[in-house]
Amino acid sequence: MSHSSSSQHAEPAVADALPGSARSTRTSWFARPVVRYIGIRGLVSAVLLLGVTIVTFILTNLVPVSPITAALGEQAASDPATVAKFVHDAGLDKPAIVQYFVYLGKLLHGDLGTSIQTRNPVTQDLGQAFPATAELALCVILISIILGLGLGLIAAVRKDRFSDQLIRMVSLIGISVPTFWLAAAIYFLFFFVLRWAPGSGRLSPAATPPPRVTGMYTVDSLLSGQFTTFLDAVTHLALPTLTLTLFTVGMLVRFSRTAILDVLNQDYVRAARAKGLATNRVLFGYVVRGSIAPILTIVGLAFGSLLSGTVLTEQVFAWGGLGQYAYRASTALDLPSVMGVGLLVGAIYIITNFIIDVVYGFVDPRVRIG
Amino acid sequence: MTGLVISDLRLRIGQADILNGVSLGILGGEITGLAGESGSGKTMTGLVLCGLQPAGAVVTGRVEFTDSDRSIPNLLALQPREFNRLRGRRIAMVAQDPVASLHPMLTIGTQLTDHVRHHLRLSKQQATARAVELLERVQVPTPETALRRYPHQFSGGQLQRIAIAIAIACEPAVLIADEPTTALDVTVQAGILRLLRELRDDLGLAIILISHDLGVMSAIADTIAVMRYGTVIEQGSRQQVIQQPQTEYARELIAALPQVPPPGITTDAGGQPHPDAQPHPDAQPHPGVQPHPGNHPHSTRTGA
């Protein structure tokens, strides 16, 4: 699942560009470089979102099992008259482009078709399942960032020493573990054998979910002051979070270690040391500050692989999120649901990376001030 | 007298011997030139004096550091924490490429004051006031606004001046300048050299000027040490080393450079043309280059 950072175009090296001059005049907000940067990134993300719908559209039509037999059933499909009528009604006779815009129109109205398994509109199932995955994903990404970047920093600073070797080995094992097997192993060990954690599901069977505000049990229970439910929700979060964190931290450590190593070799870090600053100031004030750009990209990638991970692990913990929904859909070949999950997860991922680009725009003065 | 005394400095990385017994005296109020080509060990010597040699390098020998109020027998024996207290406070460094040695995401103000507040325990306002004063000292225009700006908003020459301001912020005794003008345009180099000479005179700084360019050495170094294969092969006053080089290698280095300036070009020594420059037949009389406005009357210390 390893991705390198998003592609930057190598502009022709303007070897003879005239030296930049200090800029003093205040420019109106929309002409400011950062707004232009975010505008461009926004446009790219919108185009990507559109592209995602094209991909799912093509895939739905690629289905070897023709939608006709699926909808009408084997027997009716043999009668040409019914087939012709169905084809006309469903607009399958129109050119692909038109079919696509019809498909897009339905999407925009939130119509993702009906799930073969649950018989509900896919959008409703997704709406139901989304908060569970969101809660798990946020919990995992927060822990993983702290652990991953921390260990990555330690490994980079103490390059080739024992702690670096150990961290690298553990993180390599972390990304080599099949997450679907790890989920079962952790569940078996900590629940089945050791009884340290509660069973599957987001709450114990007896507990009632807190009044729905965000749909995330931990947040909602805090908002309504139900601390026992909050504790119950947190303990249930433990095992799935542990499963996904191991993989995500492994990935974050490997990428952030390389990114920080590059910064450690920069002249401005040596200059900071030459100023006699305390090691922590050099580390956090200069090294971490200098590696923010690659680290933001890495967090985006880690979030992507985390979403992948949920598909393979939620089933074991009966988590009731997008992951489990996707698992059931794929094992039952429920195509509308599979496409629905693909679209939603793709969209979440694009929007997250857009937000990361925006944050980067404000973090790097060369972009903010230009 | 403040300064450094280096005796038999050796450094090895893996199987490679980088420094093979460097011995050199560096006095306050003097610019000591460390000349040599790439691979001669001149940069590594500068790094060792700052305690910034690469991890895993084996260093032997002695570096004695004397300052107005203390004397340390051997810097190399100091614990990292102790050496760190000296770095930036008593011994400062200016690197070759100003653009790379300033953090792209921190304002000039932050990079100019964070080590001052660390070493001198100054408040934010005191440090900022000092920063403005320093920028004026190194002739950076509009210091107040410059403090809020970022490195990418300045030219190479201005950045090097800012880097020098950062280096002298805590009034160090020793300033190590590693190829300070190499990355700059020729027309900007003279300004930096002039600034270094002023700092030597005004602050009594002991400046170690590391450069491969003997022309730069000939311009502002008081004494010159020529290095090759990790040792000092020739050492002496500027006139002596440049005009009567002892070793063949030094002679070869000097022969490769122009000895006589273009006719009609005056230098900052009172504006008269160079004594042995022959004027070109169709050279029109034109006003000689006025000495640099900010230049102090030539100090009597160094007989011109």
Add this chain to the structure above:
Amino acid sequence: MTAPATLIRRPRIAPVWRRPLAIVGILFVSFWFITMIIVPFLPLADPLAQDFTPLSPPSGTHPFGTDILGRDVLSRTLFGSRATLPFAILLVIISLILGSLVGAIAGYFGGVIDEIIMRIADLVFAFPTIVLAMVVAAALGPGITNAVIALALISWPNYARVIRSLVLSARNQEYVVAGRLLGAGPLSSLRRDILPNVASPMLVLAMLDLGSQILLLSGLSFLGLGAVPPAAEWGSMVGDGVQQFSNWWLAAFPGLAILTVVVGFNFIGDTLRDSLDPRSANAVTQVNA
């Protein structure tokens, strides 16, 4: 005075390959490769034969126990190597060739071709990997061949993007420009100057990708979109085993198989990158102080 330090001849086995990481990696990978080749000749039960008492825990006769249909888990796990490794290697080779071709063209010729190819690649990167694999495999229908096609479709962009940036930077290298000025055409320039200097990073990428492809392939099988029953394939074996926790051995052993072979590839890949990385400590080259 000694002359400046010049190139030190590299010791016979570079120290980076003697590190524990590398040794463990080589051990795991060679174990599974040998298993893949010799398993049919081993005195093992037929992986599909259902003639043992079902769900018996690991014992002398069945070291890995038997599954719900009474098949021997040990032989199915060992035979599983034949269901995963060849396809993973095939996948990496397809993605490497397809990706390198497309990436080199995009990097070398640039312009509109580069834009189109990179936008397609961005589209594939817009999906988290397994989700896209799931969507494509579901559309194509289950089966190992469809899974391989699906994974090939989504893996080549990773190679394309890496080789594109390598070719882009190589293309501006002075020796490549010099070659063009001496009349080298695009093909000979790519073959003689660019690709040889781009090969080693691609090798590292392929080795690290082998591990990911195995995880993806077995992941798809776990989702019922890869190998279909009754094939002895690790992902689907774990998928069946996960349903009943009390029979822990059903999922444990195939899972360990996946873990060990992927760890093996990743350890070797990491060591390979270190041995090629100029900055790594042991590649002593001309020291320019």
Add this chain to the structure above:
Amino acid sequence: MMGAILQLDGVTVRYGRGASAVTAVAGVDLELPPGQIVGLVGESGCGKSTLARAICGLQPLAGGRITLAGEPIPPLGHRRRPARLLRIQMVFQNPYASLNPRRRVGDQIEDGRRVATRPVGSVSDLLTEVEMDASAADRFPHEFSGGQRQRIAIARAMAAAPDILIGDEPIASLDASLQSRIASLMRDVALRNDASLLFISHDLAVVREIADTILVMHTGHIVERGPAERVWAAPQDPYTRRLLAAIPIADGLGRIPG
């Protein structure tokens, strides 16, 4: 054998498009008659490297014309370089990037010999001519120092028997003592092989020693041109004067130039 004349008329090169476009070269006229050594001097960012790349067809022109023996030089597309243009060869700035690390030195010099339009010496002749030992042919670039690699690059360029040799800052990455030796080597090799030389550098002192005429470039324009001695001794343009004044002089008199 009469070499070909290189002619530049009003050459203009722009980077980028629209508002952010940067004019690197603004209307440059230049003439490189056969057998002549022309020095092009200027600081970084003045457009001299862009001009060199434009002459080799590596940089499309936004205006003006470059002709070799009267025929215009088209930009180098993706196809093989037309035979008649092989008579212009270039030596680059960075010796550590101008040779393919994975191919023997001899093979890379052979690349040049293969396209030579006139009879040219063997690989060992070419190596000897650049003061290198013939045995270098079987070794790889990483076994040589910066100066030696630059000599090999010169040998490779001369192997194609060019009429015009362009040095794009060929001595900038070398040690001071080597710089004037390599510059005069390029001059002698060019003259011995009936090639004219366009020598581009920011070091006016070295260019003066080898060039017949000197052109001074500043922000994309030629601000001064003339015989080397005249430009050195009696510069007309204030920028040239500033350049000359900035040259550090190794006379030990402790005076800052400029």
